[in-house]
Amino acid sequence: MKAYELHAKGIDNLKLAERASAPLAPHQVRLRIRASSLNYRDLMTVLHGGMGVSLPLIPNSDGCGEVVETGAEVTRFKPGDRVITTFFQRWIAGEITSDVMRSALGGALDGVLSEQVVLDESGLVELPSYMSFEEGATLPCAALTAWQSLIVKGRIKAGDTVLVLGTGGVSIFALQFAVLHGAQVIVTSSSDAKLARARELGAWQTINYRSDPNWEKTVLDLTDGKGVDQVVEVGGAGTLEKSLTATRFGGMVGLIGVLTGFGGAVNPDVVLRKSVNLQGIYVGSRAMFEDMNRALSAHQVKPVIDKTFDFGQAPEAYRHLEAQGHFGKVVISL
Numbered sequence: 001m002k003a004y005e006l007h008a009k010g011i012d013n014l015k016l017a018e019r020a021s022a023p024l025a026p027h028q029v030r031l032r033i034r035a036s037s038l039n040y041r042d043l044m045t046v047l048h049g050g051m052g053v054s055l056p057l058i059p060n061s062d063g064c065g066e067v068v069e070t071g072a073e074v075t076r077f078k079p080g081d082r083v084i085t086t087f088f089q090r091w092i093a094g095e096i097t098s099d100v101m102r103s104a105l106g107g108a109l110d111g112v113l114s115e116q117v118v119l120d121e122s123g124l125v126e127l128p129s130y131m132s133f134e135e136g137a138t139l140p141c142a143a144l145t146a147w148q149s150l151i152v153k154g155r156i157k158a159g160d161t162v163l164v165l166g167t168g169g170v171s172i173f174a175l176q177f178a179v180l181h182g183a184q185v186i187v188t189s190s191s192d193a194k195l196a197r198a199r200e201l202g203a204w205q206t207i208n209y210r211s212d213p214n215w216e217k218t219v220l221d222l223t224d225g226k227g228v229d230q231v232v233e234v235g236g237a238g239t240l241e242k243s244l245t246a247t248r249f250g251g252m253v254g255l256i257g258v259l260t261g262f263g264g265a266v267n268p269d270v271v272l273r274k275s276v277n278l279q280g281i282y283v284g285s286r287a288m289f290e291d292m293n294r295a296l297s298a299h300q301v302k303p304v305i306d307k308t309f310d311f312g313q314a315p316e317a318y319r320h321l322e323a324q325g326h327f328g329k330v331v332i333s334l
Contacts, residue, residue, distance in 0.1 A: 003114035026073035034133035063112030064136035089123035093287035142169030149254030158182030304328030
């Protein structure tokens with residue numbers, strides 16, 4: 001089979017290689033990958049490596065395809081089933097643990113940018129019947145992260161106000177989920193064209209943070225000085241203090257990404273004074289994934305795909321994500 005291997009840091013070091021197909025253990029399945037989506041985490045792994053990453057590595061956590069072979073004791077799937085990989089192979093339910101953290105595809109474990117993968121049956125979920133392989137490949141990381149932040153931890157309800165930073169994969173899923181639950185969503189971006197698309201998806205208000213650098217004050221104005229109930233915070237150190245300011249007393253900030261980088265200092269006064277719940281969010285469990293898929297299926301929600309690349313164009317897909325011009329998800333089709 002063919003697979004992309006990373007032997008040194010950098011997109012130019014992502015090379016297509018031949019690998020032998022692995023044998024099946026009793027509870028494993030062989031999956032023919034049909035599509036894989038890219039996350040910012042995948043880009044950072046290729047560019048910089050990371051904790052627990054050993055080279056050579058097959059990158060990418062998010063894959064979707066069909067079962068072609070099953071081990072002798074597999075009961076959850078059969079050949080021909082359309083399935084999606086879970087980001088954390090050993091997070092079935094409950095709270096996250098250190099063991100869960102050691103089971104991430106495309107990091108601690110080889111990923112799915114490959115024609116075939118062999119995984120334990122417990123690390124897969126069923127693909128919603130109305131979705132394509134490309135659409136299903138967008139769900140394991142970005143969609144589930146937004147779901148855990150807004151629904152599992154945030155307990156969103158109709159009438160809530162939600163602030164979503166940017167228009168990447170997590171942010172667009174957050175917009176879709178919040179609108180689905182009857183919330184009013186404020187979206188920020190540096191692109192008026194992207195903000196127009198966000199309004200088409202149901203955004204209540206939009207803010208161009210380049211022309212309005214004090215956007216946190218604008219959020220307060222839009223909410224009559226109260227602040228939003230929840231923030232989907234993907235920026236990290238460069239935007240966190242503004243997000244905290246834009247949050248209501250007793251509200252929640254789901255800390256999801258570090259697009260503005262690591263480091264920096266955040267004044268804890270606003271967290272203490274406003275009793276803000278600052279919650280780290282790292283994807284989610286298989287049980288959350290299955291709950292999310294039921295909700296998606298009930299409402300026939302379609303993931304937003306910015307652009308699809310062929311398997312042979314995988315490096316170009318990474319460069320497209322690196323350029324940060326995307327709206328929604330970037331997908332590689334096999």
